[in-house]
Amino acid sequence: MAKVPRGERLVLTIIGKRNAGKSSLINALTGQDISIVSDTPGTTTDPVAKAYELLPLGPVTIYDTAGIDDVGSLGEERVKRTRKILFRTDIALIVTESNEIDTDLEKLIADIQAMHIPFILVFNKADVKPLPETTAKRCIERNIAYSSVSSVDGKGIRMLKEKLMMLAPLEMSNEQVLVSDLLRPGQTVLLVVPIDLAAPKGRLILPQVQVLREVLDSDAIGIIVKERELEKSLTELSRKPDLVITDSQVVLKVVGDIDPDVKLTTFSTLFARYKGNFETLIEGAKQIDKLKDGDKLLIAESCSHHVQPDDIGRVKIPRWIRQYTGKDLQFDVFSGHDFPDDLESYALVLHCGACMTNRMEVIRRMMECERRGVKITNYGIAISKLHGVLERVIAPFFG
Numbered sequence: 367m368a369k370v371p372r373g374e375r376l377v378l379t380i381i382g383k384r385n386a387g388k389s390s391l392i393n394a395l396t397g398q399d400i401s402i403v404s405d406t407p408g409t410t411t412d413p414v415a416k417a418y419e420l421l422p423l424g425p426v427t428i429y430d431t432a433g434i435d436d437v438g439s440l441g442e443e444r445v446k447r448t449r450k451i452l453f454r455t456d457i458a459l460i461v462t463e464s465n466e467i468d469t470d471l472e473k474l475i476a477d478i479q480a481m482h483i484p485f486i487l488v489f490n491k492a493d494v495k496p497l498p499e500t501t502a503k504r505c506i507e508r509n510i511a512y513s514s515v516s517s518v519d520g521k522g523i524r525m526l527k528e529k530l531m532m533l534a535p536l537e538m539s540n541e542q543v544l545v546s547d548l549l550r551p552g553q554t555v556l557l558v559v560p561i562d563l564a565a566p567k568g569r570l571i572l573p574q575v576q577v578l579r580e581v582l583d584s585d586a587i588g589i590i591v592k593e594r595e596l597e598k599s600l601t602e603l604s605r606k607p608d609l610v611i612t613d614s615q616v617v618l619k620v621v622g623d624i625d626p627d628v629k630l631t632t633f634s635t636l637f638a639r640y641k642g643n644f645e646t647l648i649e650g651a652k653q654i655d656k657l658k659d660g661d662k663l664l665i666a667e668s669c670s671h672h673v674q675p676d677d678i679g680r681v682k683i684p685r686w687i688r689q690y691t692g693k694d695l696q697f698d699v700f701s702g703h704d705f706p707d708d709l710e711s712y713a714l715v716l717h718c719g720a721c722m723t724n725r726m727e728v729i730r731r732m733m734e735c736e737r738r739g740v741k742i743t744n745y746g747i748a749i750s751k752l753h754g755v756l757e758r759v760i761a762p763f764f765g
């Protein structure tokens with residue numbers, strides 16, 4: 367099987383009481399006898415992630431979780447871990463061997479709904495207990511997606527997969543564009559790329575190349591200059607450019623050089639839209655104006671990159687935010703896939719540009735912030751806000 371990046375896989379979490387047949391449901395869905403299936407309640411202790419190719423859905427990661435009714439202090443810890451998995455779940459399968467929605471199930475449904483996680487209620491014993499009409503009616507009335515399946519003879523499994531497809535997030539199928547929707551054939555785009563000490567030797571960086579490629583694919587005319595040659599190139603052009611795209615580092619100079627009626631944005635703004643939910647990131651940046659003394663901010667990096675002495679996330683952005691707000695703030699850095707357990711204690715998450723990860727992974731982290739009631743923005747949007755040019759650089763997308 368071709369390796370699919372983790373972030374592009376649909377994340378399914380199987381949840382329910384102990385011994386509700388969660389593991390055997392995974393086996394029935396995937397046709398693989400991998401999860402441990404046992405009649406002894408509580409065999410699956412911690413959330414176990416496994417990657418599958420689930421036809422016709424495509425690549426998925428399935429978390430097989432501990433029973434929600436797990437008992438004792440160890441059980442509490444396991445339930446906590448299950449909850450952590452739910453924060454990054456695309457679709458939950460709530461599994462029950464019962465044919466009724468009892469109080470425990472009601473509570474679980476309420477929890478999952480409160481977290482805004484799409485879910486399917488899976489009644490798992492169709493071979494021995496056909497689903498009563500009253501239960502089906504109750505689900506329909508409450509707009510709850512449900513399936514009656516049997517992990518033993520496979521009954522209802524195909525229908526369950528079809529329901530999963532309908533619930534899959536749109537982001538998984540959407541082809542995102544970087545810049546082509548802002549351009550028409552023949553238009554001129556001026557790209558401003560500083561070549562400083564931080565620039566890699568002998569080449570442009572990938573985001574710049576990607577944008578340029580899309581400009582060319584749009585049959586537009588791409589002109590690349592360093593910020594020092596910007597003024598000269600403007601005087602040599604017979605008309606104003608249709609769009610200017612600049613590196614954030616020199617955005618203040620470029621805003622000063624470019625007439626206000628010319629559309630202007632930054633590479634990192636293009637990538638904020640490409641990699642995440644643009645409106646949420648812009649909304650998150652407003653939180654900077656509400657920061658108070660003592661607030662904690664989380665610098666969330668998607669990879670453990672080589673840290674520069676004047677690192678953008680760890681040094682420059684904290685400095686600019688302190689200068690902008692005049693507040694006494696604490697900045698914590700967290701690298702990698704997970705957020706800290708105490709995410710709720712942060713006043714704002716500042717996410718990196720996510721150059722090493724994909725849109726779905728970023729969207730998932732944004733959803734986790736939403737589920738935990740924490741505002742999130744990213745470096746590019748925050749920098750424009752701190753430099754006072756946010757309105758200008760986002761205007762091309764809302765015009």
Ligand code: SF4
Nearest residue numbers: 669718719720721722
């Ligand atoms: S912006 Fe790219 S290099 Fe920097 S932390 Fe994020 S993923 Fe890593």
